[in-house]
């Protein structure tokens with residue numbers, strides 16, 4: 001039993017055909033796989049890229065560095081503000097006054113004015129309401145207005161009210177200059193101080209308050225005075241030497257209606273010329289404080305061309321441009337990469353005029369044409385930019401070439417620099433058409449996208465600096481050196497920015513690479529773990545295979561597996577292993593066989609198989625029982641056909657004993673088409689059965705018979721063919737074969753081992769001469785030890801009955817053949833394993849035929 005349930009093989013030696021190869025030590029190359037544990041890795045200090053990039057390049061304490069100082073261009077919409085001028089009809093602004101009081105009105109409206117004249121001017125301007133008391137424009141909220149036509153237009157032309165929205169801010173009529181500055185100009189100034197150039201342009205019809213907004217009045221300082229105040233307050237409050245500011249002003253006006261003219265509004269200003277976008281000869285004045293700057297501006301305003309029109313007592317007749325340039329002071333030797341030179345440009349355009357309304361004639365009319373033309377070109381440039389941005393396939397028209405103003409402001413009008421527009425309108429009902437025209441023209445400009453670039457191009461080449469006292473410093477060498485140093489500074493600045501950007505890119509790439517390396521390391525660790533697991537499994541499998549080779553010497557193990565698999569249909573063959581369940585299964589099968597054999601054994605027989613007996617004893621008992629059963633069958637007149645023996649060897653015998661369905665087995669055998677069955681073999685003697693039993697593990701009986709007939713096997717070479725352990729059986733079989741060859745088989749009970757022998761013996765034997773066959777001594781002994789005295793029941797056909805008593809032990813218990821018994825006893829090493837596993841074989845059942853019927857047929 002132990003041999004079936006447990007596969008120990010203590011005396012076996014496993015020989016490895018392919019022993020494990022020892023890993024060759026690598027002496028020259030280092031292992032590619034890094035150490036699995038991170039602690040084994042050498043500590044490498046990371047590159048301090050973050051520390052480097054976190055360094056603030058601009059350490060200027062005066063101007064707080066902004067995170068947006070070094071950055072990619074940010075796209076933003078053009079900011080369009082709307083300011084509504086209060087309804088303030090001026091006294092004396094009648095048509096009769098036009099041209100008569102031009103000089104007087106200029107002096108009175110110029111800012112800054114003589115404080116003594118302030119009272120007079122303010123007294124002269126009285127606020128009166130419109131006759132209807134209502135304006136044409138209504139502020140809806142901070143970003144939208146509603147423009148309502150006067151009742152006359154509504155009736156005649158069926159013009160409806162229009163809503164204009166999307167403004168950056170709408171300043172109502174009661175908005176103060178400070179409010180406008182804070183919301184509109186202060187952000188520009190802040191960016192300007194951080195190195196961003198910007199432009200603010202005032203647009204609107206004549207008399208709508210553009211000049212008032214830009215320059216203001218002594219009581220209400222405009223944007224420029226407020227800008228200067230903020231600049232000096234913010235910059236010089238902390239470090240007066242950190243930056244230098246320059247101011248320049250010039251105007252572009254009509255030259256007698258034939259062309260344009262640029263005039264420098266600085267104290268010693270003169271006519272200027274323009275090359276491309278650069279104005280040559282423009283003087284820049286260094287401004288050190290607010291008062292100095294204000295005096296320069298006042299001087300410039302006095303020089304600006306103005307005239308009295310029907311709509312404005314002091315109407316601007318030129319486009320006025322004021323530039324405030326910020327230059328980083330490098331006297332202290334500091335390198336300020338984050339601060340740029342920047343220019344803040346404020347443009348006060350001359351208001352568009354309708355001839356009907358202004359009543360201009362002559363020079364004023366020529367001026368009006370120039371003003372309107374410039375305003376139109378300015379608008380065309382912005383419209384072209386808008387259309388180009390909407391549809392990039394549309395080329396950007398070169399409208400800027402049509403006026404000096406637009407040529408000068410080209411970068412702004414092409415959206416390359418930041419700018420803002422303030423539309424000034426009047427709210428009177430008589431101003432509806434002008435206001436409507438401005439709003440319709442300029443409101444789409446809100447959709448223009450602008451790139452905010454932190455550069456500060458030098459728009460002024462060959463500028464002359466003006467010292468603090470207003471004297472012109474026209475040293476060309478100094479001017480050149482200033483320009484040269486500025487260029488060098490810009491080059492270095494650009495280089496530093498480019499380097500900075502490259503460093504940032506490399507930092508990002510480095511981080512990406514580090515993350516990839518981490519992933520790869522993790523994958524490598526996982527693969528290594530898998531490799532070790534597989535290697536371990538392989539080792540285990542090899543061990544199992546070695547044991548299995550030793551334990552599967554007998555094929556029956558496989559058949560046990562097959563049966564076991566059949567027993568467990570859900571189990572795959574490959575999974576059939578030496579599991580405890582399988583061992584139990586085998587044990588159960590063996591016990592069943594033993595119990596069935598015991599059941600068929602004679603009650604009086606003492607040959608019952610006991611589990612406690614050792615293997616040798618079990619075998620002996622087992623085969624004795626088998627022999628008895630064979631004898632019983634023979635004694636009952638039934639013979640065992642040899643063709644069965646050809647196929648199933650001993651397994652058939654055991655199977656017959658272990659099955660109740662003898663009839664079925666026999667009928668199955670009859671249906672088989674075995675050629676040997678045609679000859680109708682007579683029954684087999686117990687001796688023959690014993691021989692077959694002994695040969696069961698060596699060769700089939702049919703092959704044995706064939707070999708004997710063919711002289712392939714003989715007494716000389718038979719031992720080689722037989723099992724080496726069955727030495728006693730060999731001698732017996734040799735003798736038997738010799739006797740058969742010598743035709744010494746006389747007794748019917750001593751029928752041949754196999755079909756041919758049985759045929760031969762039966763053919764030669766006759767009832768009278770059955771005892772005449774002389775057997776040699778050994779054979780004789782064999783025959784005499786067989787139970788010849790067993791009675792035969794000739795009429796009993798086993799094949800036609802299912803009575804199990806046929807296979808049970810007869811009443812008269814035969815005495816087991818001593819020789820046979822001794823023969824079995826001398827087979828020392830037959831194990832019980834085949835006895836159980838033979839059940840698994842494809843059994844050709846033992847065929848039993850009625851001898852009488854057989855003889856009748858023959």
Ligand SMILES: Nc1ncnc2c1ncn2[C@@H]1O[C@H](COP(=O)(O)OP(=O)(O)OP(=O)(O)O)[C@@H](O)[C@H]1O
Nearest residue numbers: 085086206207208209210211212312315316350351
């Ligand atoms: N918001 C305002 N508050 C008070 N007065 C204003 C305001 N806006 C304009 N004015 C007055 O209206 C008059 C005309 O203004 P301003 O000269 O600025 O118009 P303008 O648009 O510049 O005209 P033009 O294009 O002809 O030069 C000035 O006397 C000015 O003081």
